[in-house]
Amino acid sequence: MPNPGATSDHKHAGQADSIAPDISGADTNGRPTRTNGQHIRLPEQLNRPRLEQVSSTHRSLSEALRAVRNREEQETLLEDYEGPDPEDGGEIGPGEVFFQDPYEHLQVYYTIHRIRRIVRANIEDPYTMDQLREPRLNVLVVKPLVDRLYNEDDVSVVYCLLVNRFQFLREQHFQHHQTVNLTRANLCELVAMKMLRRYDEESSGRLGLLLLANILVAPFQPFQNAPTQVCPERRTSRYQMQGGYEGKLTALEVAIISESKVFLSSSACVRVIDAVYQGRIIYTPTAFMDIIPDHYKHKAISLYDPRKAPLLNQYRLCVPRIRSIIEVVQFIVLLVLYSFCMMNRSGASFDISECLFLIYGSGWVLDECAAMLGHGWAVHTQNLWSFLDITFVGIYLAYLALRIRGWVTGDPELGRQALDVLAIAAPVLFPRLAFNLMPENMLFISLRAMMKEFTALSLIAVWCFGGFLVSLKWLSMGNTDTDLWDPPTPISISKWMLWIWFGLDGTGIDEAPKFHQILGPSLMIVYAFLGNTLFLTVLVSILSNTFSKIAADAMAEIQFRRAVLTFEGVKSDALFSYRPPLNVLAVLLLPPLKFILDPRWFHKLNVMLVRIHNAPLLLLVSWYERRYLWKSKRNNAQAQCPAERSKWNFWRWSGFSVHADLQAVFDEEPPxxxxxxxxxxxxxxxxxxxxxxxxxxxxxxxxxxxxxxxxxxxxxxx
Known part of the structure; x- marks a missing residue:
């Protein structure tokens, strides 16, 4: 039975290519064919469309020329292949709404344990990553392992290698004295990187890019095709049903949570990440939890063709590059409303500025909470500015709770306290804009890592030095001579200790004899040595070591942050298609309809609302991508000839440089x-x-x- 919604939504995805595990089957013209309506099979050799195939006695000259022009445009976009849309009618999967997983036959469970056994047998001594990359170990260990595991028909091997790296790192965390597990984890990462590079070398062009995309972003499940006695029982809610893709992870996500920075900084991986970030590669991500799930269309991994997509293509709102621009604009609006609210604060009563911030801030916080639920806590916290967003969410929720309680009880003091709590969000919001505008700045990348180390060390120091606070308090309780002084409170003692810690004041040392003539000064002096001298010296050393490590491998750190930003930017939740504060209304109205409407009509309603809401933005995105997403060969040919260049090129700033030709000679490919x-x-x-x-x-x-x-x-x- 054909899918009733497939024809009407034929152009929604704007896809041009898709790849399947077995490449076979073609018609008489050498074009790929669809078998059983499941997935697309590519022929062994793809033929370039010819002019003589267009001409026909049954067609007029204008129609033939128009067909030739269309094929030239597609040939420019897709080089040697123009594939059909995988959503072009027919049954496309379970329930007639999902694209069937083309890799469900792969033995992922078997491959994971096979790799684990091979790696453990090959590595019995600890080595560093630099030692593993030396020629001797590369020839004896790494290259034979790559040759043994490489399989051109199995795109899950890289995923299985990264899963084993994650497990070896977990075992290393509980066995600090045995660094051999760290070596095994590094070997898995190195083999995965070299295997991805081999896939890249053996496949060129757009189809090669598509193959790499399937390796990195195709979802897999660790227990895929495992024996039934070892498979865990899984419960799936009908509200969150994703057509068999529940609980599956991609190789890119496993690389992020295992912090495989060497793998993510490889040229083949960067090529795919850049294509996903710019929207040239599209896929349907799997999510941990969607607030508004709309999974009626689960599309295959494919190359995006803007010429075949509709003008109002709502799927482009979840492209990482477009999504990042939207998030920056949304944050600027939040910052402006926050500043306007605090500059016009009126105490207990509400005014228009606070109402605007309250409404818009609720939508922004909801968007941030949905981002945490989408890819999980482990991935979201890898974002460069996630700690700032999480801090603001906590401050905003505290402000909102106090403001609502003060409004319900009629207590003006609670209203003023709520605004005071909101005022401390300024040190969080203003630096966050700099993080957005300069995400690859080494200062911000190192600052995030050093803040993590500083927080951990400070908590350890407070825990350890808490004994000094308790001891001094008990000494003050034992001093019966109340005529000399009043026993200080724990807060007063904490202030004296804090001032000594940072070397601001010595009041605590002056007051120490009042606790006890001998023990009081002794405790304070020991604390001063440990806190002000030893702890700060250790803290500076650790932070310096952290910064030097990041600076030594700056490119890997930058590529890792790009990968996190790209992966987190591909959203599956329909909530991200609604701008704050309209996303609050969407949460209140759409989830109840999920239980009333069938998936097809819920999808149609959601698409209609999203397109109406984002019509100007979608038109602008469509115009830009049709002109600049893929480079046109005709434009490149004209650019190679200086006589045919546009007259507006005269106003390029590079033309005023004395050394402009040194750069211009590499701008275009040779004739x-x-x-x-x-x-x-x-x-x-x-x-x-x-x-x-x-x-x-x-x-x-x-x-x-x-x-x-x-x-x-x-x-x-x-």
């Missing part, structure tokens, strides 16, 4: 004749090397050189 000449000379040199003894030695050292040279040739010619 075909130049690339062919270079290729011919390289072939001649390789032929000479292959007939020499040095060429034989070179082949033994680098057997993949010929493959990489052919890949370079295909990239230039494509």
């Amino acid at each position: 075909p004749e130049v690339a062919s000449k270079i290729e011919e000379e390289d072939d001649l040199e390789d032929a000479v090397l292959e007939n020499s003894f040095a060429g034989a030695a070179l082949r033994s050292i680098s057997p993949g050189r010929t493959m990489r040279r052919r890949r370079l040739s295909s990239v230039w010619q494509g």
